[in-house]
Structure formats: structure tokens, C-alpha cells
Amino acid sequence: MTQHVSIPSDSALLEGELAVPRQAVGVVLFAHGSGSSRLSPRNQFVAEALRNARIGTLLFDLLIESEAADRDNVFDIDFLAHRLADATRWLRQRPEGKDHALGYFGASTGAAAA
Numbered sequence: 001m002t003q004h005v006s007i008p009s010d011s012a013l014l015e016g017e018l019a020v021p022r023q024a025v026g027v028v029l030f031a032h033g034s035g036s037s038r039l040s041p042r043n044q045f046v047a048e049a050l051r052n053a054r055i056g057t058l059l060f061d062l063l064i065e066s067e068a069a070d071r072d073n074v075f076d077i078d079f080l081a082h083r084l085a086d087a088t089r090w091l092r093q094r095p096e097g098k099d100h101a102l103g104y105f106g107a108s109t110g111a112a113a114a
Contacts, residue, residue, distance in 0.1 A: 007060055009086035012067070016060025016087075018096060019051055026101035027056035027091065031084050031110035046105065056100065058091060062113065080113035 002019040020027060028050055030043055047057040062083045067073045084104070091097035104114035 005058075005060070007087050007090045009083050009090075012064045014060050014062065014064065014083065014087065016058055017047075018056070018058050018091075018094075019047070020056030020096040020100070021051050021054050023054055024056045024100060025054050026103060027058060027097050028103045028105050029084065029087055029091065029114075030057065030059045031080070031104055031106035031114040032062060050105075055103075056096060058087065058097075060087060062110065075109060077109060077112045080109060084113050 002017050005016045005018045006013040007016055008014075028047075030047065032040070032043065043059055047059055050057050061068075062080050063073055073079060088102060091102065106112070106114040
């Protein structure tokens with residue numbers, strides 16, 4: 001079951017979708033590259049394949065809409081990595097993430113952040 005989540009980071013709330021199947025062996029956090037989002041068909045397809053393999057997924061946007069409009073933010077790898085670290089800490093505090101192995105899936109600037 002997928003649940004909508006809001007992940008606090010700095011003064012922003014990062015919107016996301018968390019889905020952890022029963023008997024999951026781990027959870028993958030998606031770090032989206034520039035021009036992508038948690039709603040992209042490619043990311044949704046990969047997330048579904050992972051969940052079918054008993055791996056949970058956290059798809060979330062590293063930037064809020066107003067931040068993404070500033071191209072400097074899109075390519076600020078340190079800032080994106082900071083956001084990914086905040087999401088990791090948030091997930092570790094939840095029952096769905098505290099006892100699971102965590103991994104990252106990224107492309108483009110998201111891969112650099114991961």
C-alpha cells in the first residue's frame with residue numbers, strides 16, 4: 001500500500017510516496033535527476049518492479065516547486081545530497097525504515113547526490 005508522506009527538510013516539506021511490502025528485504029530511496037519527479041512514469045515503473053521483488057520504495061522530490069524553478073538548485077549537488085540525507089534520517093525514524101537495509105536509486109544529478 002502506497003502512502004503519501006511529507007518529509008521535513010530545512011523549512012520545506014518534501015512530498016513523497018512510501019510503499020513497503022510485507023516482508024520487505026529493504027527500502028530504496030529515489031533521488032531524482034533534473035527534470036524528473038516522483039510521478040514520472042519511469043520512476044513509477046522501476047518502483048513497482050522493486051516492490052514486486054519485496055523491496056520498499058520512497059519516491060520523493062528533492063526540491064519543492066519554487067526551488068526547482070531556480071536552475072542553480074537543480075544542479076547544486078551538495079544541497080540535493082543534504083536533502084537526501086534528511087530523507088534518510090526521516091525514514092530511519094519510521095517503523096517502515098528503521099529495521100531495513102536502505103539503498104538509493106538515482107539518475108543524473110540525483111545519482112550524484114546519492
